[in-house]
Amino acid sequence: MQAAERQGFPDEARHLEYFSVPEQPDYVNHAFTVKLSETGKEFEVPKDKAISDVLLENGVHVDVKCADGICGVCKCGLVSGDVEHRDFVLSKAQQQREIVTCQSRASSEGATITLDL
Numbered sequence: 654m655q656a657a658e659r660q661g662f663p664d665e666a667r668h669l670e671y672f673s674v675p676e677q678p679d680y681v682n683h684a685f686t687v688k689l690s691e692t693g694k695e696f697e698v699p700k701d702k703a704i705s706d707v708l709l710e711n712g713v714h715v716d717v718k719c720a721d722g723i724c725g726v727c728k729c730g731l732v733s734g735d736v737e738h739r740d741f742v743l744s745k746a747q748q749q750r751e752i753v754t755c756q757s758r759a760s761s762e763g764a765t766i767t768l769d770l
């Protein structure tokens with residue numbers, strides 16, 4: 654990936670696929686709100702749960718496979734909100750408009766993320 658970047662391949666032309674979870678930084682979880690753009694429904698996401706957990710608990714279907722941020726199955730459209738992207742699958746360009754719901758979270762306590770759901 655570094656060699657491709659040095660050679661000038663754009664971000665969207667580079668892809669790295671993980672088969673196990675790479676080492677992650679020591680993230681700090683915050684509670685936040687997730688809002689669905691289609692219905693306007695809002696759900697609180699506590700510190701100890703993922704967006705995908707909360708959606709499923711509230712009857713909102715989202716596919717989940719790895720739950721580790723490496724497969725991309727749980728991604729959905731991101732309408733607004735500052736996100737701490739914790740996945741290993743989306744490109745920087747994709748992270749501007751998509752979110753991996755099993756791992757990524759709002760970047761600050763009490764913030765709201767609006768999903769294209």
Ligand code: FES
Binds near residue numbers: 716740
């Ligand atoms: S279920 Fe695999 S990235 Fe979320």
